[in-house]
Amino acid sequence: MAKLLIIDDERAIRSTLREILEYESYEVDDIDNGIDGLELIKKNNYDLVLCDIKMNKMDGMEVLENALALKPDLPFIMISGHGTVETAIEASKKGAFDFVSKPPDLNRLLITVRNALDRGNLVTETKVLKRKVSKTRHILGESESISKIKETIERVAPTEARVLITGANGSGKELVARWIHEKSNRSESTLIEVNCAAIPSELIESELFGHEKGSFTSAVKQRIGKFELANGGTLFLDEIGDMSLSAQAKVLRALQEHKITRVGGEKELEVNVRVLAATNKDLLKEIEAGNFRMDLYHRLNVINIHVPHLTERTDDIPVIAQQFLEEICDDYGMPVKKISDGAMEALKGLPWTGNVRELHNMIERLIILSDKVITENDVISFANPTGGTNIGSGVPSPTQSGPAFNFEKFSNFQDYKDYAEKEFIKFKLEKNNWNVSKTADDIEIQRSHLYSKIEKFGLKRAE
Secondary structure, eight states: OEEEEOOSSOOHHHHHHHHHHHTTTTEEESSHHHHHHHHHHHHSSSSSEEESSSSSSOOHHHHHHHHHHTTTTOOOEEESSSOOOOHHHHHHHHTOOOEEEEOHHHHHHHHHHHHHHHHHHHHHHHHHHHHHHHHHOOOOOOOOOHHHHHHHHHTTSSSSEEEEOOTOOOOOHHHHHHHHHHHHTTTTEEEEEEGGSSSSSHHHHHHOOBTOOOOOOOOSBBOOOOHHHHTTTEEEEEEGGSHHHHHHHHHHHHHHHEEEEEEEEEEEEEEEEEEEEEEEOOOOOOOOHSSSSSHHHHHTTTTEEOOOOOGOOOGGHHHHHHHHHHHHHHHHHHOOEEHHHHHHHHHHTTTTTTHHHHHHHHHHHHHHSSSEEEEEHHHHHHHHHHOOTTTTSSSOOOOOOTTTGGGGSSHHHHHHHHHHHHHHHHHHHTTTTHHHHHHHHTOOHHHHHHHHHHEEEOOOOOO
């Protein structure tokens, strides 16, 4: 429900406006002077203010200026019994959404109120979206490999050198590309990103270079390609190892000659683009297999930045996890949870097949499913919802190997299942401080059934 404030020194006007607006389901406050009105604006979060211009103590124009200095996005509708074009223009210049004469036409007033509220919502949503889109996360960590990456970015960003970024999926290659652009001389221009793996091979050329109307069956109008859109800025070709050979040839020509031709077109277009590329593949092996052009590889690989796997820099995990924790809690509008030292050590022991992206998802999962303090047991419980490795648990995993676990001690599948079931129930009982009822609800079995399992496996609470 939108909250409105009426500031007017005429009781009849305030009463009439309040009655109409409350009938329309708005929450309404009213006050008879500008000074007290400003105090209410400071204390409360109003969605709209309707303010008279001619008032004692402080006139409406002063209220408008002072209020917008405090809350620049607060919509104001100015009301006056001495309405003139000049007054309306002055109010608009000072930031008012609209101007209404007394006595107000009620239908027009309600439409103006709705439009002002809609505009206020759009302004707020736009700011939130811009903040989310424009926010480039810092490259977190102080390990030797990350420090080297940061140093390389500082050196190479101000130049026009092409950069090939390598690393496993989820390791942060896109973030490196964003920071190269942010610190480059092209930072005021656009950064255009293309995921080459997500575009079918038959459409990649049209995506990169555009096409002319009628150049193929579905080309019903001219399309501008990513090279043209990035003109004057930076083009980031993600997963370039998945690009078709024919598209590779055109990209090579664009890099050599700084010219492109749209699909189905004849005119050459000059482009001024800095190209950054990334891949999770070994391009030298792809070249040997005939899947990637060697000449394009050497064009792209002027500077190489390799982003290490998260397991190669586990000392950075606490810093990254804490940052994710604060960001996600802020997005959810909740107090920031804490991670215990044991939980941090448990996080450092995970295999992180999905790298930093997996860590982000893991922290979000822990925030949702854990209490105020995220514990080691929480990490163990929620580490792999699909049933993979459970660190710190005695439950064997098909992917687990080494001296810590030996499959040979099981003569058949039933023995393996019994062992896993025993360890799972033991872990849940200990987690719930041996509260049988809570544990039964937790693992979704009847309490009597759980008692039978405890007796079957000879489980006992530690003294």
